Amino acid sequence: MATRLRPSSKRCAVIGGSGFLGRHLVEKLLERGYSVSVFDIRQSYELPGVTFHQGDLCDKQALLSALQDVSLVFHCASPAPGSDDRKLFERVNVVGTQTVIQACIEAGVQKLVLTSSASVVYEGTDIKNGKEDLPYAKKPIDYYTQTKIEQEKLVLGACNKQKGFLTVAIRPHGIFGPRDPQLVPILVDTARRGKMKFIIGNGANLVDFTYVENVVHGHILAAEHLRPDSPICGKAYHITNDEPIPFWDFMSEVLVGLGYAAPRFHLPYRLVYGLALLLWLLSVLLRPFVAFKPTFTPMRVALAGTFHYYSCQRAKEHLGYKPVVSLKEGIACTVQSYPHLKSGA
Ligand SMILES: NC(=O)C1=CN([C@@H]2O[C@H](COP(=O)(O)OP(=O)(O)OC[C@H]3O[C@@H](n4cnc5c(N)ncnc54)[C@H](OP(=O)(O)O)[C@@H]3O)[C@@H](O)[C@H]2O)C=CC1
Numbered sequence: 158m159a160t161r162l163r164p165s166s167k168r169c170a171v172i173g174g175s176g177f178l179g180r181h182l183v184e185k186l187l188e189r190g191y192s193v194s195v196f197d198i199r200q201s202y203e204l205p206g207v208t209f210h211q212g213d214l215c216d217k218q219a220l221l222s223a224l225q226d227v228s229l230v231f232h233c234a235s236p237a238p239g240s241d242d243r244k245l246f247e248r249v250n251v252v253g254t255q256t257v258i259q260a261c262i263e264a265g266v267q268k269l270v271l272t273s274s275a276s277v278v279y280e281g282t283d284i285k286n287g288k289e290d291l292p293y294a295k296k297p298i299d300y301y302t303q304t305k306i307e308q309e310k311l312v313l314g315a316c317n318k319q320k321g322f323l324t325v326a327i328r329p330h331g332i333f334g335p336r337d338p339q340l341v342p343i344l345v346d347t348a349r350r351g352k353m354k355f356i357i358g359n360g361a362n363l364v365d366f367t368y369v370e371n372v373v374h375g376h377i378l379a380a381e382h383l384r385p386d387s388p389i390c391g392k393a394y395h396i397t398n399d400e401p402i403p404f405w406d407f408m409s410e411v412l413v414g415l416g417y418a419a420p421r422f423h424l425p426y427r428l429v430y431g432l433a434l435l436l437w438l439l440s441v442l443l444r445p446f447v448a449f450k451p452t453f454t455p456m457r458v459a460l461a462g463t464f465h466y467y468s469c470q471r472a473k474e475h476l477g478y479k480p481v482v483s484l485k486e487g488i489a490c491t492v493q494s495y496p497h498l499k500s501g502a
Pocket residue numbers: 172173174175176177178179196197198199212213214215232233234235236237249253272273274275305328329330331332333338
C-alpha cells in the first residue's frame with residue numbers, strides 16, 4: 158500500500174485567495190517562505206510561487222485536488238456581506254464550509270484557520286471592548302452574520318486533537334487597506350452622490366477598523382501557534398487595530414485624505430434608522446416591479462451609529478499579537494492606494 162507523505166508544513170492553501178484579504182494573505186505567506194495553492198471561484202492575478210485552482214468550495218472533488226500535500230488551510234471565502242441573498246450565504250458559508258472541513262480531513266490537512274468576523278456577536282446595539290466570551294448574536298442583523306455564526310461553530314466544533322485536525326477562528330472587524338472592494342469605494346461613491354453630508358447620531362460612537370496587514374498578521378500567528386498542546390485549539394480570536402476610533406472621524410479622515418468634504422450635520426440616530434427600515438421594506442415590496450438598492454441600509458446605519466469595538470487581549474496573550482501597522486499609517490497607505498477615487502479624478 159502506498160504511504161501518504163506527511164505534507165510539508167510550509168505548503169498551504171488559501172480558499173478565497175483571489176479576494177481582498179486572501180490576496181494580501183497570499184503575498185505575506187510567500188514572503189515568509191510558504192508555497193501557496195489558491196482556491197477561489199475566480200482568478201484575479203498571477204504570482205510566482207502560487208498555484209491557482211478555480212472552483213466552487215461546495216465542490217469537494219475540486220477542493221481535494223487543491224489540497225493535495227497541503228498541511229495548512231486558510232478559509233477566507235465568503236459572498237460579499239452587502240448581498241441579501243439568503244440561499245447564497247447558506248450555500249457558501251454553511252454547506253461550503255462543511256465541504257471544506259470534510260475535504261481537509263480527507264486530504265490529511267492538519268490545521269484549518271477560518272476568517273470569521275467580530276460581527277458574530279453584534280445585534281445592532283452597543284458593544285464596548287467586547288470579549289470573545291460574549292454569546293453569539295441571538296438576532297443576527299443579516300444573513301451574512303447569521304451564516305458567519307454557523308460557519309464559526311462548524312469550524313471550531315471540528316477541532317479534534319486525537320485525530321490530528323486542529324482549527325482556530327480569527328474574528329477581524331472593519332478591514333480596510335489597498336484593493337478593498339467595499340469600505341472606501343462605497344464611501345467615495347456615497348460622497349460623489351452628495352450623500353455624505355450627515356453624521357448619524359452624536360458622532361461619539363467608537364468602532365474598530367483594522368488595517369488588512371494586521372488581519373494577515375493575526376492569521377499567520379494563529380496558524381503558527383496552532384499545535385496540539387496549545388490553548389488556541391478550537392478557539393476564536395478578535396484581531397483589530399486595537400485603536401477604537403469614532404466611526405465618523407475614521408470616515409472623515411479617509412474622505413478628507415481623498416479630497417472630499419467631511420460630513421458636518423448631525424441627524425438623530427433613531428430617525429435615520431427608522432427611515433432606513435422603511436426604505437428597505439419598500440425596496441422588498443417593490444422588488445417585483447422596480448429594483449432599487451438604498452445606500453443607507455438598516456445594517457449600515459446601525460454600524461455607523463453604535464459602538465462596536467472589541468478587546469484583543471486574548472490574541473495578545475495566546476498569540477503574542479500586536480498590530481504591525483498603526484491606524485494613522487494604515488489610513489495614509491489606503492488613501493494613497495486609491496488615486497482613481499480622489500475627488501476630481
Ligand atoms: N471585509 C471586512 O471588513 C471583513 C471581512 N471578514 C471576512 O473576511 C473574509 C474575506 O473577506 P474579503 O476579502 O473582504 O472578501 P472578498 O469578497 O474580497 O473575498 C472573498 C473571496 O471568496 C470568493 N468566493 C465567494 N464564494 C466562493 C465560492 N463559492 N467558492 C470559492 N470562492 C468563493 C470571492 O469571489 P467573488 O468575489 O467572485 O464572490 C472572493 O474572491 C470573509 O470570510 C469575510 O466574511 C470579516 C470581518 C470583516
